[in-house]
Amino acid sequence: MAARLLVFSRTTGYRHASIPAGVAALAALGRALGLEVEAAEDPAALRADRLADCAAVVFLSTSGTVLDGTARRALAAHVRGGGGFAGVHAAATAEPDWPFYADLLGARFTRHPEPQPALLRVEDRTHPATAHLGCTWARTDEWYDFDRDPRPGSHVLLSVDERTYRGGGMGADHPLAWYREVGRGRVFYTALGHEPEHYADPDFRAHLLGGLRHAVGAAEGPA
Template sequence: MTRILLFTRTTGFRHDSIPAGVRTMRELHDAAENTEDPAAFTPDNLARFAAVVFLNTNGDVLTDAGRTAFEAYVRGGGGFLGVHSAAATEYGWAFYRELVGAWFDRHPPVQPARITVAEPRHPATAHLPTTWERVDEWYDFRSRPDARVLLRADESTYRGGTMGGDHPLAWCHERCGGRSFYTALGHTVESYAEPEFRAHLAGALRWVARAR
């Protein structure tokens, strides 16, 4: 079975939902290993995994050696899945910005909103209705990703969004050598009990790991 590395280290804000996220990812993939140790990012260790998940990481979480090893891993075909505050991670590392697609800028308070499915022909979105209503923390980004956008926020359904009619929430690309997927969803503990969100994560994980 393909192995997945769950990385949950934070050096800034720490989400209360991380334990729920780890449990969910382990339920979705039996061969998932969780660590907060940046020493796990070595060429030999990373070679054991089909994909690495940055699950609500925050701040600078890797050493220089770890950054070198992780970039080589991705450029060699390794998969990456970033969840929520993975976009608020490693702001000073240009490769990571290219990999994750966009950096977090700001967010309004947690509230209900409507999501529109921009691309229904992806394993992470094929199960979703055309519009999906749920509660989360709705990220604005410093830029729009150069990527295949899968989900967008409908800013007319909540207060505080600043990106306008084109407000990406989830996207994917293969620009860096391996497959990269990012979803801005997953702030709340309750998210990880939602069947639709769990299926969203499962589809994203299958895609980045090239699993069927």
């Protein structure tokens, strides 16, 4: 397994106040997996030579256009060639004019109501990102709507019950965390993680750790 984790958190749109807490949490979780962790906001961090020893790239609440053409090509080659990718929360708002990125994540963010409590359904209790949870998970967060259902080509881990909060726009089937394969690469995405305090929550940290394990190939999700 490659020895490095890149946590990328550049924003050119809305910037979440939770980014510093998220960087610190992901750095600790990456080190727990035995990885060297680099945090960056410069697209130059995503160059083919710098990704050569990278187990996975994490986009942490990135927003707007955050990559130049060279970085886009390097990231696509990294994933297609077998590297890992994880997107956290607003990562689904990044790179709005790059079709590959929409295919990478499986869906793009469209809107959300105000943060509020809701009930998540745990659809897979064997995957490392959700094995620590019960059948449901009560949380307060921003509940993202997406431009498409990511289920085709994705394995959904968590979905939110729109009957338990106000303003949902996707109906009875509303995925919020999933994994997928792109080329030979492993991709994990979770829409959770709006508030700084989420990154100190043991259940959320375990969710992120399991997602990282999947992305870097330290644990394989069920087929």
